[in-house]
Amino acid sequence: MCAMRLTGYADKFGVHPGEKIKFYVNCDGPSEFKAEVVQMIHGDTNPRGPGYIERPMDTAANGVYKGRKQIIHSGSYGFVEDAPQFHVDSFTLQCWIWPTTPKTHPRYWKHGAQGLVTKWMDGKGYGLFINEEGCVELRINEHKISTGVPIRDHAWHFIAASFDAETGEVVLYHEPQIVYALDPVIEPVKTTVDTTIAHTAAPTALGAYVEKIDGNDALAQSSLPAGVWFAGKYNGKIDSPRICNKALNRFEIEQMKGGAQPGLTERRNSGPTGALSEVIVAAWDFWDGIDTIAAKDNGPYGFDAQLVNCPTRALTGYNWSGQNFDWKFATKEYGAIHFHDDDVDNARWQVDVEWDVPAEGIKSRFYALKLTTEDGDEDYIPFWVVPEIGKEQSKIAVMVPTISYMAYANEHVACNAGGAELFVYRVPIMQQQNMFLAEHREYGGSIYDTHTDGSGICLSSRLRPILSIRPKYDHFLAQAPWQYPADLHLIYWLETMGYEYDVITDEDVTYEGLARLENYNVIITGSHPEHNSGTQLDALHNYTQRGGRLMYMGADAWYWVHSYHPAYESEGRGVLTEMRRCESGIRTWRAEPGEYYHQGTGELGGMWRFRGRSLYSVAGVGMTNEGFDVSTYYSRTPDSLDPRVAWAFEGIDYDEPIGNFGLVGGGCAGLELDIVDVTLGSPPHTLAVATSAGRHTEAYLLVMEDFGFNQQGLDGTTHPRVRGDIAFHETPNGGGCFAFSSIAFCGSLPWNEGKNNVSTLVGNVLDRFMQDGPLPAAPAEAIKHRGRADYDTPEPATQA
């Protein structure tokens, strides 16, 4: 049942009216598929709700298309096109490596030899490998010379190999950087090989080798370079690879560790010595150009390698001293690139369907290209029609959390983490998408996952099928919709209540700033806008300061630092996002020491909170707890009677449970929850108008950034901060923020077709926030001095 034969993606998330959007489809089996543009209304199939709803669209793109299989050539590597200088007679190859999976399980998805520095294809050429047994191996044509010594994983090793064409002498070195008391000595392997190196047109590869070249193979078109099949994708770090065209002795090899070192006036050559400068073919310095996707060759030929599928950079090298933690100030200690066999930056598929979005008459909404076959296959490729700035269609905008969608893209936690049962507190349910991804690791993981080698994933591309951004998809975390399908709960409600709204994405706000927001009276967020760029937070802050209104519909937002990798701008906006899980926060993996700074922008990653940018400051609340079993409800507090906010509760009795129903956990307060805390950035005048205090299960736990000492009593049955608070505060110039503080919240909106008290509350807020002009001023007595921790600050003395 796990065979999803239809998958696809689009070239963009948001498309303006009058623009073209392209769709790439893998149709693996059926000869044709049907494509239809549909408007997305509700994605939740739960029988207790309205059920799945889409609206057909009559578009020129609708039709039946010829199907073809398209595959993803995942796994990162570097390559340099074939050149005569690589056609050596003798050679020395050398590099540092920190392998993560030198020996894999026989059933591992890419079990087999891994390429390190190779100019080798089909028994011709030369290269350094780790063989299937986990030992360093030199290949010269069909000859394989191995140390026979299993290489230790997660440790630095210097490896080198030389071949003298005249004598046939081969020396293979494997020198661990750290040698423990009971490690055997690894002597260099010396032998002779009687052969003449045969050369091919294969590119030189770093972190892989070329399996074959077949320009006519349709499936090889999505490789880079097209037509070249790479195999032996390596898992681990490589630092300072060099190729010389002479069999160097051990001392010369040691000198070559330093690389080409060009550029000084008195060194009129490119090498550690004059003699060595004459034999360098390539000397790559991975520390040079860390924010690019090229591996710089500082040798005489400048054979810069193109890096494919975005391996991880800005990582500590073999020589990292632990003195500098920001690669920008110690680049030469950051000469490592970590390649992974499941990295993917772009599926590189051929276009199957295009749609020229009409310039007029198309509403800004959630859409998808619905794909079906006569055999019952089905997939949806979501996208959003976003109006150009100045051509807004509504007073309301929904800000679609596309960075968060990318962060969660194709997550494998249910599989990798044994269901993560200790936090979901039940046996998780895998959907067909999870089953497909469990087998098809080439679709890449999410920023919640670890790579197939166990290291954390800190990069996510949108140019690949993202099976978690789908309708009819329940997430294992919630046993209910999460992110995209959960945000459709809100869309269903807006549609049902008859509101006119636009949609804009995180990407738009990141690139366009305040201009993207300021023509709207109110911005509505999604259920879980956790991952944000700095410019997006700037824009939201500027917007609310200038009188804009923000309705924060969920929880755990404004949490992680994200940046789009600048090297992918040529492929479009916001193609690849980066995020590092640094010293604190809820982390499904943890960045290693010295690896906290983004490779793309050089900025410090981690939580915005630890960059001095409190999550509480954006909409008045911040996340304190999470649990994933069942949800509960909110109760009003005395703050809700304050005339500043009482209007929001019209039609809701004071003692009425708010949202003790819903399509996410059975209540509106659940999954992850935010509270008011004026000591952490909530404005001092924030009103906490409803709370779920005291009602959560023991599955709900206080976040680790809120305590410094492990102790009992951190769960929902005991800890006072394990709760959600609905909150309101005014911003300058007639603006305001309303925070509903729970990821499950929107799941209650569709209940009883929108006739419920959560709907009443949200409707009251939206009706007020969407009005033209500033909000009514707060009563004069509300304007007073307030402290933070010292909340009962006495009134200052008045002048006599």
Place this chain on the structure above:
Amino acid sequence: MIPIPKKGTPEREELIRLHRECVDSMKGVAGFSVLKCETPGDTTVVTGGVHEYPTLRRVLMRMRGESPAGKLITICTKVDKEWRIGRLSGIRGVPPEFVNDKVYTDEQEIQHDIFLMRLDELPETAGMPENFEEGWKHRDDNWPVT
């Protein structure tokens, strides 16, 4: 650590009964916990289960913390209609496999059958020195996060 109660003991039968009543009460909830809904399918008031029975709570935590290799999991085979029990491979790129042919038409019901299977599969001394193996030294012992 709390030993996994042996087959045939009253303690074990009581755990099974408590688990059963929680599962039955959770049918219809878009989520799940081993807790008892006062009104079936409604989480307004939840009691019992892991909140009130420490042995049940600890046994469940032991089960939940087991390594991904061979771990039982639920697989949805028809959206919101059919579910089956699978087992994780523990190997990246090798998908879970079904353990039997039984098809469930309620997503909560499967929780109870997996609980029963795990009671049978976990040794009484799971996690104790009797079961020490090399994997404990490189984090494959227990308590996976990712």
